[in-house]
Amino acid sequence: MILGHPDFSVSPAGLHPSGQSLFVHFSNGKILLNKNELPLWKAVQPSLPQNFLPFELAHAGKTAIFSAHPYTELIIPEKDGLRYQSVDIFRSMPLEQASLIASCLHLWRWYENNRFCGRCASPLMPDPSERALRCTACGNLLFPAIAPAVIVAITCGDRILLAKNHRHQHYALIAGYVEVGETLEHALRREVMEEVGLEIHDIRYLGDQPWGISGSQMFAFHAKADDTKPIRIQASELKDARWFCREDVEPLPHKVSIAYELIERFRDGTLEEERE
Ligand SMILES: [Zn+2]
Numbered sequence: 253m254i255l256g257h258p259d260f261s262v263s264p265a266g267l268h269p270s271g272q273s274l275f276v277h278f279s280n281g282k283i284l285l286n287k288n289e290l291p292l293w294k295a296v297q298p299s300l301p302q303n304f305l306p307f308e309l310a311h312a313g314k315t316a317i318f319s320a321h322p323y324t325e326l327i328i329p330e331k332d333g334l335r336y337q338s339v340d341i342f343r344s345m346p347l348e349q350a351s352l353i354a355s356c357l358h359l360w361r362w363y364e365n366n367r368f369c370g371r372c373a374s375p376l377m378p379d380p381s382e383r384a385l386r387c388t389a390c391g392n393l394l395f396p397a398i399a400p401a402v403i404v405a406i407t408c409g410d411r412i413l414l415a416k417n418h419r420h421q422h423y424a425l426i427a428g429y430v431e432v433g434e435t436l437e438h439a440l441r442r443e444v445m446e447e448v449g450l451e452i453h454d455i456r457y458l459g460d461q462p463w464g465i466s467g468s469q470m471f472a473f474h475a476k477a478d479d480t481k482p483i484r485i486q487a488s489e490l491k492d493a494r495w496f497c498r499e500d501v502e503p504l505p506h507k508v509s510i511a512y513e514l515i516e517r518f519r520d521g522t523l524e525e526e527r528e
Contacts, residue, residue, distance in 0.1 A: 253508050254461045257351035259313035262359055262383045262396065267316040269293040269306050274317045276309060276356045277328060282336040283353060284328055290349055291334060293318055299328050307378070309356055312348075317356060322363035322378060339465075343506040350508045351462075358464030359383075362396045370394075399468040402440045403427035405514040405523060406452060408479035412501060412518050415447060415485070415493035422504065423496070425511050429468070436471050448493045449484030450477045461510045472510045474523055 267273075273293040277284040286295050293306070304326075306318040320326040328334060342353040366385055369376055374389035385394040403425050406413040414423035428443035430436060437455055444452050452475035460471045479495045501519055504512045517523040 253347045254459065254510050254513055255347070255351045255354050255463065255508055256461050257312050257348060257355070260310060260352065260355055261312075262310045262355075264308055264381060264383060265311055265316070267308055267311060269297070269316065269318055272315055274315060274352070275306075276317055276319050276353070276360075277326065278339065278357060278360050279327060279336060281339060283339045283341070283357075285335055285337050285341070287333045288337075288341070288345075290317075290352065295332070296328060296334065299331070299334065301326075309359060310352075312352055317352065319356070319360065322360070323367060343508050345508075347508060354464035355462055356464070358398075358462070358467050359396060361467060366394060397467060398462075399466070400430040400436070400439075400471065401427060401463070401466075401468045402430060402436055402443060402471050402473065403511060403514070404440055404444065404452070404455075404473045404475050405518055406444065406450070406475050406477045407518065407523065408477055408495065410498050411479055411495040412498075412515075413448065413450070413477065413479075413483075413493065414496055414501070416491045417489055418491055422502070423492075424504070425514060426493075427470070427511070436473075440473055440475065444475070444477075447486045447489055450481055452477050458514070459510065463509075470510050472514055474514075 271294060274290050275293045275296040276290060307321045308316060309319040310317045339357055342350040366376055369387035369392050371392045372390045374387055376385040377388055379386045383396060405425055415426055416423050426444055426447055430439040441452060444450055454476040456474045458472045458474055460469055463470045483493050485493050504515055
């Protein structure tokens with residue numbers, strides 16, 4: 253299941269809260285939910301301060317998503333089904349809600365991390381007509397940052413190369429950020445060479461997904477490498493990397509990611525088929 257809501261948009265549309273509007277609130281790595289779902293505006297409104305002004309964060313088709321103004325402190329009392337839960341809960345939610353939460357979190361963190369102008373250090377304010385921050389003193393305009401990243405399923409015949417990094421328990425695909433001046437393919441070749449010391453060939457683009465959790469856009473590829481060549485792991489990044497036969501590959505624990513999709517396509521044999 254690949255994240256990415258087809259109707260999601262962050263462009264301000266001048267919407268006002270209505271019966272079906274949603275309310276999103278992040279606080280200290282947690283998100284406010286109503287019985288494990290994104291709450292409706294009307295469920296949260298009675299708990300908001302009297303002078304509260306809703307901020308139009310995004311919309312998905314006709315469903316507007318409101319939040320607090322990015323630079324105000326707000327804690328909503330947990331009652332009547334409203335609870336703050338770890339944002340990681342999006343991984344086990346239906347795809348549509350998971351996509352909204354991940355992208356709203358991306359935008360929310362961008363606001364949190366950009367309060368002052370980098371040019372003149374004056375306060376930044378949300379622009380009313382476009383999704384941007386404007387400096388109140390010098391007019392500097394900032395747009396939301398998206399970090400491009402690449403992820404690759406490397407195969408050789410019936411085997412796939414998986415790596416385990418120092419932070420995670422499971423084996424996963426090689427991935428990394430694109431650096432300034434690189435093409436996606438250049439980034440892919442560099443990451444694989446740095447992390448496992450292998451040359452890749454027959455590179456094929458498979459698709460992409462927004463990954464708001466790290467503020468990035470993941471571009472997914474299939475590539476081939478020679479499994480007789482030695483693997484040289486980058487010890488600062490990886491604990492281990494090795495080739496796995498199809499029947500030895502376990503599904504990833506969380507379904508909502510392009511990495512899960514790539515591994516499942518390898519497991520059921522469709523990763524190769526689509527090349528023909
Ligand atoms: Zn400025």
